Amino acid sequence: MSKAKGFKKSKSGTYLSMAGTAFGAIGVAKQVKKARKENDTLRLIDAALSAAAIVTGLAILYRELKRLGDDDVLLG
Template sequence: MSKAKGFKKSRSGLYLSIATTAFGAVSVAKQAKLARTESDMLRLIDAAVSAAAIATGLAILYRELKRLGDDDVLLG
């Protein structure tokens, strides 16, 4: 169980989180495209907010990955 808790903070766990988050961007892009074709402003706003959340999540994960890489250099 302790290995599973540490996985999220590991390099491979961060890469998996980035891939999962980026995969969510595909769904948001489909939602935005559908909203534009149907001229549904509410769905388009929802897609924009979701895209902003995904971008923020990716930025945070990238920062953690970079921080993890900095720690590795100091230890080595």
């Protein structure tokens, strides 16, 4: 049970978080496509900000992954 509590701070948990964050890019791509089709500037700005948030989130998770290094919680 104690290993399950540390899952978020493990490499596996970080990879899973990165995949979930990257999955959000699909929604942003659809939003951009719809905004361009409708010439909706406000929706396009929202999509750009969402994309920036995804990139920032992935960068933070990547940094966390590098910090984990060899001291992975699930590996012992």
